[in-house]
Amino acid sequence: MSTIEAAPVPAQMRAAGRSEIRRLLREPSALIGGAIILFFVILAVFAAWIAPYDPNAPDWIAIRAAPNAAHWFGTDDLGRDVLSRVIFGTQASLAAGLVSVTVAVLIGLPFGLVAGYFGGVTDMVISRVADALLACPFLVLAIALAAFLGPSLQNAMIAIGISAIPVFVRVARAETLVVCTEDYIAAARAQGLGHVAILTGQVLPNVLAPTIVQATLTMAIAVLAEASLAFLGLGQLPPAPSWGAMLDVARQFLGEAPWMALFPGLAIIALVIGFNLIGDGLNSALNPRH
Amino acid sequence: MKRIGTALAAILMIGSGLVSAGAATLRVGIQDDPDALDPALSGTYSGRFVFAALCDKLVDISPDLKIVPQLAEAWDWAADGKSVTFTLRKNVTFHDGTAFDAAAVKFNIERMKTMPDSKRKAELAPIVSVEALAADKVKFNLSEPFVPLLANLSDRAGMMVSPKAATERAGEFAAAPVCAGPYQFVERKSRDLIRLKKYPGYWNAGAVGYDEVVYYYVPDSTVRLSRVRAGDLELAERVAPTDLKTVRDDPNLTLHAGQGLAVSHLMFNVGAGAKADTPLGKNPTLRQAFELAIDRNVINRVAFNGEFLADNQMIPPSSPFYDSAHKAPARDVAKAKALIAAAGMTRVPVEISYENAAGDSRVAQIMQSMAAEAGFDVKLLPMETTTAIERYLNGNFEAYIGNWSGRPDPDPTLVAFFSCSGSQNVNKYCNKDLDAILTQARGEADDAKRKALYAKATDIYLTALSSIPLYHPNWFFAARKSVGGIVMVPDGLLRLVGVKPTN
Structure with a gap:
């Protein structure tokens, strides 16, 4: 009894949390990634103030104008300012990353916890469904779902979110299996705590760290997936700006107006690198095996 | 040494023989894979394109x-x-x-x-x-x-x-069609190529310049053009207007351009199901306001580098039956606003559906932007081809950007779109007076009288504006300079009689 009282798990987690934040702040990749993400978040939130033009306002006499003093990133095929469209396009990309991964975590994590904790038939059913979804490549599944749901940013986010669920089921289940062998779980059971209390109070806090790492890395994939869906015409409806859709249009003018492709392309690369760097940093800081 | 020289000369001769044999093949890049190669069943432009050599x-x-x-x-x-x-x-x-x-x-x-x-x-x-x-x-x-x-x-x-052939192989005629054209069928690889060879018994065989013609399915117009520039194809059909500068600047290529019969138009659902129950579907005045809110010349200039023909009629100006009395109205935002106000509205919502292709997408966004100034809140709904066609045929749209290939005679176009039972009248427009005029016109052998009847018909359909014609695409083929004798015909089909290698 005294052993259990001496090892209150939540307190341990809180202590670990502080040290992990300190470790995270010492990770250069996490800092660079964080700075990049922060930059894009600021762009997205303050787009209306930062962008020099209305991203959807065409200029019929400045079609595919090269970068110049008035339009730093040039204009597109309808004479719209590419810089403004890249800035506003941040909103779609970040929204897709955040919303779809949140959807995936909110659905995938509970299923993974339940599968790992209860095992047996429950585990078998959940794991087989997740395996079946994983058997279909992520982007192919997202494209199929988006095509089924119809083109819109909301549907693209749902499609990406659903496609990412099995990854989180797997991560949560694997961590739960490990956590359930720990003494404090046995102790909690011995204390007479119910399943829900053990799952939320003891298992969940220990599964969160790898889930957060996975979520950050999945956001990079989600941003790419949103761009891919938009490229295929399954994302944001025109004329709202989206980096993928901008690349699709730019593809037709690669020779004569390369700036139309260059800047949205660079934006996608930067944001994806940002999420990957911060994911790596979090992995180093939170993974107890490091 | 002499032997080596003779051997080299022999190799060179064989080589040149191969080159000349290769030069007698005409490789053509086509945008779509044709459907059934049977004139009775065919429903695609690309099918007609191949038939022009075959049948x-x-x-x-x-x-x-x-x-x-x-x-x-x-x-x-x-x-x-x-x-x-x-x-x-x-x-x-x-x-x-x-x-x-x-x-x-x-x-x-x-x-x-x-x-x-x-x-x-x-x-x-x-x-x-x-x-x-x-x-x-x-x-x-x-x-x-x-x-x-x-x-x-x-x-x-x-x-x-x-x-x-049609009797003996009734069920599979389309797999190996037998016609009476300059070239005969050899093979077809689905979604890849169609190979034809010269038919020696053709009635005008002397005017057939190539031994073989191969149609390659290359859906992307930029890729088609790149392959012609690289010498991988001799000719590409339907080069994008935005790529014409590249063709004109390339010393190895010739641009073959010609007026077409086709028309691109914005159809409004005026009577097909629930989607007809919209302000624009019910009120011709609002459709007139929409027409005044857009500038066809800007659409042509921005979306097609000004290479197409901005126009307000379903029949192209190249037709002898074109009605030059009905000029396209100039853009007039103030008048459009006044018409909207007269209809008791300030903002008019409308959803425009279209097939998600580069040209239509640009046209839709330009219209959206211009119409917004007059008071139209245009929502755009791009769709992939199959869904778009299915919705079009079922009249499941508020407004739709239609692309019609056109016909040499005005009758098929006008009857298809504007007669009450027309095959393309998917937006369910119906006017008995117009039906009577169209029926009378198809029986009128005197061209002048027939033209007068079509002028009346034009007046009716341009007043109702169940469809707002926007522009007529022109045909653009890019061919290597080595291909001679190409003549552009308004139907946009490549006739191969008279087409010969120039070297």
């Missing part, structure tokens, strides 16, 4: 849209306009060696009229019976005077296939 027709059209002889050398209308007698070309054979004669014509017309899946039934509907008067004389009896018949026979409805 001769009774008559053809000239670049100035006149009907000219092909398999029929002459024709004679009866005084009452209810029959026409064709004199057929002699010594013509199909690719299987069987003779082309009046019996073959009778077989073909009856086949297209009776085959269960035939898509030619409407075009040949006025033909009641066909009589083979002699080996080279055939008479078509009509239920009513039907002047556009010859124009119909200048397309798939007039293509003659071998009765022997």
Whole structure:
């Protein structure tokens, strides 16, 4: 009894949390990634103030104008300012990353916890469904779902979110299996705590760290997936700006107006690198095996 | 040493022989993979494009849209306009060696009229019976005077296939069609290529310049052009207007441009189901306001580098029946706003559906932007091809950007879109007066009187504006300089008789 009282798990987690934040702040990749993400978040939130033009306002006499003093990133095929469209396009990309991964975590994590904790038939059913979804490549599944749901940013986010669920089921289940062998779980059971209390109070806090790492890395994939869906015409409806859709249009003018492709392309690369760097940093800081 | 020299000379000769053999192949990049290669079943432009080399027709059209002889050398209308007698070309054979004669014509017309899946039934509907008067004389009896018949026979409805082949291989004729054109079928690899070879027994074989023609399916217009520039293809059809500068600047290429028959138009659902119940669907004044809110010249300039023809009619200006009295109205935002106010509205919502292709997408966004200034809140709904076609055919749209390939005669276009039972009247517009005029026009042999009737029809459909014509695309082929003799015809089909390598 005294052993259990001496090892209150939540307190341990809180202590670990502080040290992990300190470790995270010492990770250069996490800092660079964080700075990049922060930059894009600021762009997205303050787009209306930062962008020099209305991203959807065409200029019929400045079609595919090269970068110049008035339009730093040039204009597109309808004479719209590419810089403004890249800035506003941040909103779609970040929204897709955040919303779809949140959807995936909110659905995938509970299923993974339940599968790992209860095992047996429950585990078998959940794991087989997740395996079946994983058997279909992520982007192919997202494209199929988006095509089924119809083109819109909301549907693209749902499609990406659903496609990412099995990854989180797997991560949560694997961590739960490990956590359930720990003494404090046995102790909690011995204390007479119910399943829900053990799952939320003891298992969940220990599964969160790898889930957060996975979520950050999945956001990079989600941003790419949103761009891919938009490229295929399954994302944001025109004329709202989206980096993928901008690349699709730019593809037709690669020779004569390369700036139309260059800047949205660079934006996608930067944001994806940002999420990957911060994911790596979090992995180093939170993974107890490091 | 001498032996080595002789051997080298021999190798060079063999090499040059190979080169010249290669040069006699014409490789053509086409945008779509054709559907069934049977004139009775075909429903695609790319199919017609291949048929132009494979299957001769009774008559053809000239670049100035006149009907000219092909398999029929002459024709004679009866005084009452209810029959026409064709004199057929002699010594013509199909690719299987069987003779082309009046019996073959009778077989073909009856086949297209009776085959269960035939898509030619409407075009040949006025033909009641066909009589083979002699080996080279055939008479078509009509239920009513039907002047556009010859124009119909200048397309798939007039293509003659071998009765022997069509009977013996009835179910699989499309897999290896047998016609009477300059080239005969060799092989088809689905979604890849169609290979044809010169038919030595062709009636005009001397004018056929290539031994072989291969159509490669290359859907992306930029890729098609790149392959022509790289010398991987000799010709690419439908080069994008935005790529024309590249073609003009390339010393190895020639741009072949020609006016087309096609029209791109914004259809409003005025009577098909629930989607017709919109302000624009119910009120012609609002549709007029929409027309005034857009600037067709800006659409043409921005979306197509000004290479197409901005226009307000379904019939292109190249047609002798074009009505020049109905000019396209200039953009007038103030008047558009006034019309919207007169309709008791300030903002008018409308959803425009279209197939998600580069051209339509640009046109839709330009219209959205311009119409917004007048008070239209345009929502755009791009769709992939299959969904778009399905929704179009079911009238499941508020407004739709339609692309119609056009016909040499005004009748098929106007009847299809504006007669109450027209095959393309998916937005369910119906005006009995217009129907009566269109019926009268198709029986009017006098061109001047016919033109006057079409002017009346134009006035009616441009007042109702169930559809707002936007522009007529022009045809652009990019060919290597080594290909000579290309003549552009408004139907946009590549006729290969007379096309020869120049070197």
